[in-house]
Amino acid sequence: MGGVAIWGLHRDTADVRAIGLPVFSLGSLPTGPLAVEERPADALASARMGEWVVDSGDVVFGDDDGVVFVPGRHIEDLLLLAEGIRDKERRQAERTRGGETLRSQLGFATFLANRAENPELSFREHIRRVGGAVEE
Incomplete structure (x- = not known):
């Protein structure tokens, strides 16, 4: 795994940088999750990123400007x-x-x-x- 893409906020930015794990998110927040949302049955097979659904057949590219999700066949x-x-x-x-x-x-x-x-x-x-x- 080369990084983590989150449709939401992350925390512990300094620690994440220190271990060298690229994190792509909508921003940071000093607190942890304020609520636990129910997860869909396929939560470990696919992920919703805004209006897009990403699954194991997709490839994710990220840099300082954001992330792009690409079907593996392309x-x-x-x-x-x-x-x-x-x-x-x-x-x-x-x-x-x-x-x-x-x-x-x-x-x-x-x-x-x-x-x-x-x-x-x-x-x-x-x-x-x-x-x-x-x-x-």
Whole structure:
């Protein structure tokens, strides 16, 4: 187990950090549970995380920004997509370190000019057109 995801609050943050256990939760609270809720019969087979149900066939990825639940059958596709996003972001960062601003890389001046002609144009649409969208 690489960490714990909780749809609720956790406590003992300093102790959890000290043992190196990643905890992903909605926040912290100094007290323990104030009530014991009845658990569904399948509580050890699946877990409800907000509107999602996660089970043993799913894979959970987490970082400082949150967690993502992925059906195990989609892992290979997801990893290929994630590698593409990572590579594009690294190229953009490298160009930025080389002195080219992200504003320039994404053609922000062109976006503003096009937006003046078409107020419906979103920045997301623009960066898709110029190949700057990292998640696609």
